[in-house]
Amino acid sequence: xxxxxxxxxxxxxxxxxxxxxxDLLLPLFTNEFLxxxxxxxxxxxxxxxxxxxxxxxVVDPIFxxxxxxxxxxxxxxxxxxxxxxxxxxxxxMGLILEEGFPMGNLKTILASMKKAVEQAxxxxxxxDTKVVPKGAADKIFINTSGIGAINPQVRVGSDQxxxxxxxxxxxxxxxxxxxxxxxxxxxxxxxAIKSDTAALxxxxxxxxxxxxxxxxxxxxxRGGVGTALNEIAMQSGAGIKLFESxxxxxxxxxxxCELLGFDPLYVANEGKLLAFVDxxxxxxxxxxxxxxxxxxxxxxxxxxxxxxxxxxxxETRIGGxxxxxxxxxxxxxxxx
Amino acid sequence: xxxxxxxxxxxxxxxxxxxxxxDLLLPLFTNEFLxxxxxxxxxxxxxxxxxxxxxxxVVDPIFxxxxxxxxxxxxxxxxxxxxxxxxxxxxxMGLILEEGFPMGNLKTILASMKKAVEQAxxxxxxxDTKVVPKGAADKIFINTSGIGAINPQVRVGSDQxxxxxxxxxxxxxxxxxxxxxxxxxxxxxxxAIKSDTAALxxxxxxxxxxxxxxxxxxxxxRGGVGTALNEIAMQSGAGIKLFESxxxxxxxxxxxCELLGFDPLYVANEGKLLAFVDxxxxxxxxxxxxxxxxxxxxxxxxxxxxxxxxxxxxETRIGGxxxxxxxxxxxxxxxx
Numbered sequence: 001x002x003x004x005x006x007x008x009x010x011x012x013x014x015x016x017x018x019x020x021x022x023d024l025l026l027p028l029f030t031n032e033f034l035x036x037x038x039x040x041x042x043x044x045x046x047x048x049x050x051x052x053x054x055x056x057x058v059v060d061p062i063f064x065x066x067x068x069x070x071x072x073x074x075x076x077x078x079x080x081x082x083x084x085x086x087x088x089x090x091x092x093m094g095l096i097l098e099e100g101f102p103m104g105n106l107k108t109i110l111a112s113m114k115k116a117v118e119q120a121x122x123x124x125x126x127x128d129t130k131v132v133p134k135g136a137a138d139k140i141f142i143n144t145s146g147i148g149a150i151n152p153q154v155r156v157g158s159d160q161x162x163x164x165x166x167x168x169x170x171x172x173x174x175x176x177x178x179x180x181x182x183x184x185x186x187x188x189x190x191x192a193i194k195s196d197t198a199a200l201x202x203x204x205x206x207x208x209x210x211x212x213x214x215x216x217x218x219x220x221x222r223g224g225v226g227t228a229l230n231e232i233a234m235q236s237g238a239g240i241k242l243f244e245s246x247x248x249x250x251x252x253x254x255x256x257c258e259l260l261g262f263d264p265l266y267v268a269n270e271g272k273l274l275a276f277v278d279x280x281x282x283x284x285x286x287x288x289x290x291x292x293x294x295x296x297x298x299x300x301x302x303x304x305x306x307x308x309x310x311x312x313x314x315e316t317r318i319g320g321x322x323x324x325x326x327x328x329x330x331x332x333x334x335x336x
Numbered sequence: 337x338x339x340x341x342x343x344x345x346x347x348x349x350x351x352x353x354x355x356x357x358x359d360l361l362l363p364l365f366t367n368e369f370l371x372x373x374x375x376x377x378x379x380x381x382x383x384x385x386x387x388x389x390x391x392x393x394v395v396d397p398i399f400x401x402x403x404x405x406x407x408x409x410x411x412x413x414x415x416x417x418x419x420x421x422x423x424x425x426x427x428x429m430g431l432i433l434e435e436g437f438p439m440g441n442l443k444t445i446l447a448s449m450k451k452a453v454e455q456a457x458x459x460x461x462x463x464d465t466k467v468v469p470k471g472a473a474d475k476i477f478i479n480t481s482g483i484g485a486i487n488p489q490v491r492v493g494s495d496q497x498x499x500x501x502x503x504x505x506x507x508x509x510x511x512x513x514x515x516x517x518x519x520x521x522x523x524x525x526x527x528a529i530k531s532d533t534a535a536l537x538x539x540x541x542x543x544x545x546x547x548x549x550x551x552x553x554x555x556x557x558r559g560g561v562g563t564a565l566n567e568i569a570m571q572s573g574a575g576i577k578l579f580e581s582x583x584x585x586x587x588x589x590x591x592x593c594e595l596l597g598f599d600p601l602y603v604a605n606e607g608k609l610l611a612f613v614d615x616x617x618x619x620x621x622x623x624x625x626x627x628x629x630x631x632x633x634x635x636x637x638x639x640x641x642x643x644x645x646x647x648x649x650x651e652t653r654i655g656g657x658x659x660x661x662x663x664x665x666x667x668x669x670x671x672x
Contacts, residue, residue, distance in 0.1 A: 006437040011467030024443070025463060028450045033426070033461040041461035043426055046485065048382050054428035054481055055464045058472075090369070090379055092390035094430075094479045101342040107360070114364045125369040125377035127361060128391045131347030132670055136394075136474040143430045145390055145481035149382065334468055 013222025014266070014327030018231070039080035039219065042150065049152070051084035053077055054145040060334040062109070062139055064183040066175075066194030069142055070109035072270060072336060074116035074124075075199045076221070077144040082201040083217045083273065085156040085208060086148030088120060093127040094143035099134045109140065120199035122146070148201075153211040160215040161236035165304040166282035168275045170203060170289055171196070171297035172248040173225055177267035177335050178256050185260075193252055198271030203295045206288040213281035218274045221336055223327045226265035228274060229302075229312045230326040242302040242314040242324060266327045268335045276304065349558025350602070350663030354567070375416035375555065378486065385486040387420030389413055392479040396670040398445070400519040402511075402530030405478055406445035408606060408672060410452035410460075411535045412557070413480035418537040419553045419609065421492040421544060422484030424456060429463040430479035435470045445476065456535035458482070484537075489547040496551040497572035501640040502618035504611045506539060506625055507532070507633040508584040509561055513603035513671050514592050521596075529588055534607030539631045542624040549617035554610045557672055559663045562601035564610060565638075565648045566662040578638040578650040578660060602663045604671045612640065 009016035026034070033041045040053025057073040067075075074091060081088040093113065097106070117124050175196040182193055200219065208214055216236070220228035225247075233240045249257070249264045257264050271294060277285045282300060289295030312324040345352035362370070369377045376389030393409040403411075410427060417424040429449065433442070453460050511532040518529055536555065544550055552572070556564035561583075569576045585593070585600045593600050607630060613621045618636060625631030648660040 004439050006433045006435060006439065006442065006467055008435050008467050008469060010433065011465060017465060017467075020465060021463075024446065025465075028446055029453070029460040029463075031459045031461065033459060041426070041428075043461065043483070045381055045386065045425075045483070046384050050381065052426060052428065052483060053462055054430045054479065056430040056432055056466050056479060058432060058466045058468050060472075089381075090377070090388060092377075092388065092481050094390045094392040094481075096392055096394060096432075096477055097342045097346065099342060099344050103340050103342065106342065110360065110364055117365070123367045123369060124365040125367065125379065126388055126390055127357075127365075129347055129353060129356060129361075130392050130394045130670075131342055131344050131353075132394050132474065133344065135471075136396075136670075137477070138468065138472040141432055141473070141477070143390065143392060143479035143481075145428050145430075145479075147379070147381070147388060147483065334466075334472075 008333045012327060014227050018326065039083040042084060049150040051081045051086035051148045051150055053080035054143065055080055056141060056143040057336055058141050058334050059180060059336050060138065061183050064195055065179045065192055067197040068109055068112050069140060070112035071116040072197050073142040073144045074113050074120065075197050075270060076336060077146040078120045078122060078199040078201055079219045081146040081148040082204040083219050084150065085154035085217060086150045088122045088146050088148040088201050090125045091117065091122050091144050091146040093124055095129045096137050096141040097129065097131045098137045098139050099131055101139055116199065120201055151211060154208055156214055156217045158216060158218060158232045159235040161232050161238040161276045161304050162215060163238065163304050163306045164279045165215055165276040166279050166300050167302040168277060168286060168298055169301050170273055170295040172250045173269060174249060174253050174257060174264035174267035176270040177332055178253050180335055181260065181332060182256060193256060196269055196271035198294050200271065200273050200294055203289060203292045206292050207275055207285055209288060210281055213278040214275060216276035220272055220274055221268050221270060224266040224268060226324050227327045233312050234310050237309045239305045239308040240302055240312040241305045242312065244314050244316045246299060246301045248297060248299060265324065268332065270336065344669045348663060350563050375419040378420055387417045387422035387484045387486055389416035390479065390481040391416055392477060393672055394477050394670050395516060395672050397519050398475055400531055401515045401528055403533040404445055404448050405476060406448035407452040408533050409478040409480045410449050410456065411533050411606060412672060413482040414456045414458060414535040414537055415555045417482040417484040418540040419555050420486065421490035421553060422486045424458045424482050424484040424537050426461045427453065427458050427480050427482045429460055431465045432473050432477040433465065433467045434473045434475050435467055437475055452535065456537055487547060490544055492550055492553045494552060494554060494568045495571040497568050497574040497612045497640050498551060499574065499640050499642045500615045501551055501612040502615050502636050503638040504613060504622060504634055505637050506609055506631040508586045508589065509605060510585060510589050510593060510600035510603035512606040513668055514589050516671055517596065517668060518592060529592060532605055532607035534630050536607065536609050536630055539625060539628045542628050543611055543621055545624060546617055549614040550611060552612035556605050556608055556610055558604050560602040560604060562660050563663045569648050570646050573645045575641040575644040576638055576648040577641045578648065580650050580652045582635060582637045584633060584635060601660065606672065
């Protein structure tokens with residue numbers, strides 16, 4: 001699908017935004033460090049490896065159950081750096097503010113960013129603030145970029161999945177997307193659905209205790225678990241088998257997904273990661289993850305197989321198989 | 337001046353935005369690396385010093401004589417890293433696109449970014465694209481962040497000005513601000529005024545050939561030369577004397593400033609730098625600068641004096657003196 005105008009789909013994290021990156025950006029800026037389908041770049045700085053990542057946050061609404069655009073922006077970049085197998089160290093903050101934005105809201109968001117950098121154990125070291133006239137932006141947008149050092153023994157990447165790997169997720173799917181959606185639509189539920197926004201670097205440190213056993217780390221944000229797994233399958237030339245019965249979704253989240261017509265496999269997460277691990281190390285990694293507050297519900301949801309390279313299949317509850325494709329339209333604009 | 341809402345002035349680069357940074361951001365995120373009045377942070381990465389900087393570009397219009405938002409975004413961050421005395425190496429790109437933005441315009445802007453990274457000799461290594469619904473942003477906003485290595489012999493900073501230093505600028509003032517303003521207002525002039533947007537890292541390399549002689553490097557963007565010098569005077573506790581007769585302004589730029597009521601001292605530049613240099617090294621630095629295409633019009637515009645610490649005075653053409661204050665209102669919103 002081509003268009004002479006930018007569509008909401010171009011920002012979906014799914015198939016159309018994948019094409020924008022692969023067809024337009026990648027050919028222009030090709031270099032040895034640019035791997036646009038990873039969460040960040042792996043740089044050589046005076047002979048050491050560092051991860052460098054950037055992410056812009058435009059979530060609507062800016063306050064939602066479980067978080068706000070401030071901690072989301074910090075956690076999002078901390079996680080992108082951590083998914084490169086790095087220890088996040090430094091983050092930047094670029095603010096775009098709409099004229100008339102309440103100062104009190106800005107203070108709340110900055111306080112939330114401060115708490116998030118402290119919880120992640122990183123430092124916010126540089127920033128920039130732009131103000132645009134009323135109507136030229138919607139309230140506040142935040143860019144964060146981050147840098148972290150990579151342990152020389154770590155070699156993770158979306159192209160490193162190999163047959164036999166177990167695929168671990170650290171908890172339930174679709175919490176963030178559905179929390180934002182419910183807030184945006186003004187839906188009220190008896191059971192509050194909260195965003196899972198969290199910094200995952202402490203959990204990643206535990207996962208990487210045995211660095212050679214971990215092949216892929218990925219946070220399934222926009223486009224959800226389904227899209228992230230498709231990108232990994234394609235980049236690794238590997239087949240992925242998911243077990244539908246193992247996919248963790250909270251009952252209240254499943255309920256609202258059902259009600260609104262969303263598949264939790266494609267809904268954004270902001271405190272979840274996928275780890276592809278050697279099968280004989282999987283139990284040890286699971287045990288280590290379950291010792292971390294952000295990994296207590298960790299479980300195996302699938303494995304890498306020798307069949308159907310580049311594709312993701314799901315073994316359904318009733319024993320059938322169906323293909324799991326990339327997200328092909330914009331499910332939820334401005335989800336992060 | 338306090339306000340319970342964000343004002344355009346908060347993004348001016350002048351006094352009000354200075355207060356936003358100093359009163360709100362700095363106390364929250366205080367750490368040894370955060371120096372919000374420098375153009376970037378100086379980081380320790382495995383024992384080596386690196387500069388890290390971020391900047392968001394919201395210029396209106398996005399195409400203007402001499403450049404567009406794409407090369408402006410690359411050059412702006414390259415320059416911020418270079419002003420830390422670093423060799424810029426890597427940049428990131430975070431795009432916010434408005435739904436409906438013409439694909440052809442995006443391609444033009446990306447091509448312009450590509451040309452800018454090539455001219456600067458840096459690599460664009462990571463990026464992110466968000467799309468917001470029509471009306472939630474104005475066309476396109478671009479964040480760039482950058483990283484560069486600092487030669488161990490270099491020690492520049494806005495707090496390093498010392499009495500006796502000569503203050504050098506590499507060419508004429510106010511070109512960028514007046515080019516954007518003329519384009520925005522639909523003004524037509526016989527003599528085209530062009531933005532000075534340029535990457536200054538090659539020029540900085542020549543300036544730093546004698547690293548110990550250079551104390552301050554600063555690009556006078558938002559708020560112009562007048563505001564940048566005030567920040568340096570305050571941070572260094574130094575007095576600054578400017579020579580009005582030495583301030584370079586192109587006649588056509590002076591004309592439009594006069595016409596529209598702007599003082600070129602406070603108008604944004606995007607290809608200019610201020611270098612504070614030991615007086616006995618100043619002639620050698622000037623000669624080196626004049627050998628660079630971006631420094632051919634380099635000249636001395638003032639000096640650091642022992643009097644009036646923290647303040648900037650100008651020796652006027654008729655031999656008087658007047659104080660040069662910080663920009664206190666928003667001259668030109670969305671100038672970069």
